[in-house]
Amino acid sequence: MKVLVDNQRCEAHGQCWMVDEEFFPLDDDGYSALPAGGVDVAPEMEDTARRGVDACPLQALRIE
Known part of the structure; x- marks a missing residue:
């Protein structure tokens, strides 16, 4: 199993990060x-x- 991100769709809502901040890191602007x-x-x-x-x-x- 692998998790992939489409950076064109990410709008920095941070909901994934709220599930697990270590598994779903964000950059300095809040994007995946x-x-x-x-x-x-x-x-x-x-x-x-x-x-x-x-x-x-x-x-x-x-x-x-």
């Missing part, structure tokens, strides 16, 4: 700071990843 290639999700973090993706009001995050 996930790497361009996405983040591999450890099995114990899958629930957190899903909740963070679901929290995005603009669907800028997705699971692959």
Whole structure:
């Protein structure tokens, strides 16, 4: 499982960050700071990843 961000959609609402600030880091302007290639999700973090993706009001995050 991997979490990817579409930086064109992200508008810095920070809802993913509110789910888990370490897994969903933000840059200095409040936009997602996930790497361009996405983040591999450890099995114990899958629930957190899903909740963070679901929290995005603009669907800028997705699971692959």
